[in-house]
Amino acid sequence: MQPLPRSRRIRARRAGALTAVAALTLAVSTSAGTGHLLPGDMTAAGPRPMSAAHSAALGPCMISGGLEVQMSEGVPTSTGYTRSTGTVRALTLMIDFSDAPGKGSARARFREFFPQTRKWFRTSSYGRLDYRPETPIRGWLRMPKPFRAYGIERGAPFDPGYRKLVEDIVAAADPEVDFRAYDLLNVLVTPNAGPSALDTVLSVTFAGNAEAPTADGVPVANASFVYSRQDDGSGSYARTGYRVLPHENGHVFGLPDLYTQEGGGAVGHWDIMSEDWGANNDLLGWHKWKLGWLDAHQVACASLPGTTEHLLTPLSRAGGPKLVFIPVDDSTGYALELRTRGGNDEAVCRPGVLVYRVDAEVDTGRGPITVHDSRRDSGGCTRSPNVHAELSDAAFTPGETFKDRRHGIRVEVTAADASGNLVVRVTRR
Incomplete structure (x- = not known):
């Protein structure tokens, strides 16, 4: 069987090495506590510190890649991503456009992904990640431009379309949102914007680049965008469709895509960073x-x-x-x-x-x-x-x-x- 077509998710290289792809995050909390990083200070961001792992016994197994490698599988994960333990607050906004008005309520769109995504992370992390989705704006957040004006398509880079979209999201949400209070951004786009996921998948994450637009003084540097409904083609969306979001959020924690241009044949369903539809699957x-x-x-x-x-x-x-x-x-x-x-x-x-x-x-x-x-x-x-x-x-x-x-x-x-x-x-x- 052939896997569903997936977007060519474009990631930022470490230290902003890919100038064409900036990336996104809200306030990135420190690894050790509940405080937040100051603007421009990304050194403490990232997954839970692995101090115990730096023992002599495990040292030879802490493989690493070069700085030019995008989202390397090296241990530990490089800094700049959202931390992956403790309480992580996920700002979740539902957006629509004049040429793609939200169908149904924005809260119904939110419920397509929650509480399932929160439960998925709690189960996978053995309770070490307390993932808290928050929706301070409960209705559709209307963008000032039609969807087609942003030029978003499969594999679209951050500049210029996504940068403008992020700037517009920040401008529209800022009166009601303190971006410093959050660790990552989820943008749930109305499903009628763009093609069906059965035709092409637009869902994308930009992660780990502090040169992204700022909001309330912090870079919007780790953000996931979810578009059309995602399932395995069997009509199982109500049960399985939410899994596209844990996959995308895996990137804000620094995990790479495991599928290739040929599909999921390298890993199959043994990790949600490979294929996130159909049979349920954990992380490796x-x-x-x-x-x-x-x-x-x-x-x-x-x-x-x-x-x-x-x-x-x-x-x-x-x-x-x-x-x-x-x-x-x-x-x-x-x-x-x-x-x-x-x-x-x-x-x-x-x-x-x-x-x-x-x-x-x-x-x-x-x-x-x-x-x-x-x-x-x-x-x-x-x-x-x-x-x-x-x-x-x-x-x-x-x-x-x-x-x-x-x-x-x-x-x-x-x-x-x-x-x-x-x-x-x-x-x-």
Whole structure:
């Protein structure tokens, strides 16, 4: 099955290296408390500090990419993004246009995404992210120009159309909104602006650039725009349509797109940053570590020659060891985690150990993560429409082995216990 067409989301390079793409955020809270950054001070922004992760044992597994890499998978996530733990306040505005007036109430549009998005983040983060959507303007916020005047289409850069749209949003909302009180911006555009998501997806996030327009003295530097209704083509929007927003918000926390121009064939449905429709899916354990949702004692670094054994507990269950990483060099390695049905992984059809390669030198949307398929060309085990099904049965089960002969790495799933945990044996020369 072919995945739905997706927008070519354009991200800002670190330190504003992409001049054509500025990006967006409201007040970015500090990592350590409830205060807010001063204008121009982006050094404390970003996911939860990983102080415990900077131990000697985990150091070899903290791969990194160059400054030119867009939204690198390196650990820790670079600064400038919205922090991903504690209380995060999401300013959520519903906007419409004279040539695309809002149909129905703005509150109904809000309810298409909430409380589901808040619950999704609470479940995925094991309660470490208290995501609070707030709508100080409860009706449609009318833009001063028709939608077509902004020149927004699939893959549109920030300049000039989105910059003007952000400036107009700020001007229209400022009398009622103190932008300093929020950590990110969600713009829920009336669904009749632009084409249907079944034709092309306009939803986009601009993240991590302090050179964006300002509001109340703070840069609007992390913002997600959601347009037409999103589902898997089976009419499941009421149940699954909200997932486009956790995907987009993943970018404001610094996570890259995992789909490529060919679709979701690199990761499938094992991470919402790949495909966010159809079968429900969580974030990969690597992303949970980047976001500060896993502690150092839940991550094992298999960096030394020899053989080690590691217990893995289901990623959907709070507590216990969750991730084993096998570094190959300073920027790449293999991650191992146990995926079972539960939590945000309600649609897992073949539980087991997921093995995937992480490359911190690969840009967003170019395939920074690749899942290895334990059952190649099987067709997968999910039958959800318009979903990349081949990787749905990719996980390794007891008795199965993954090998990287080039780098002398062998991973064996050796045993399961009565609680559903699995043991993996890692051998490297």
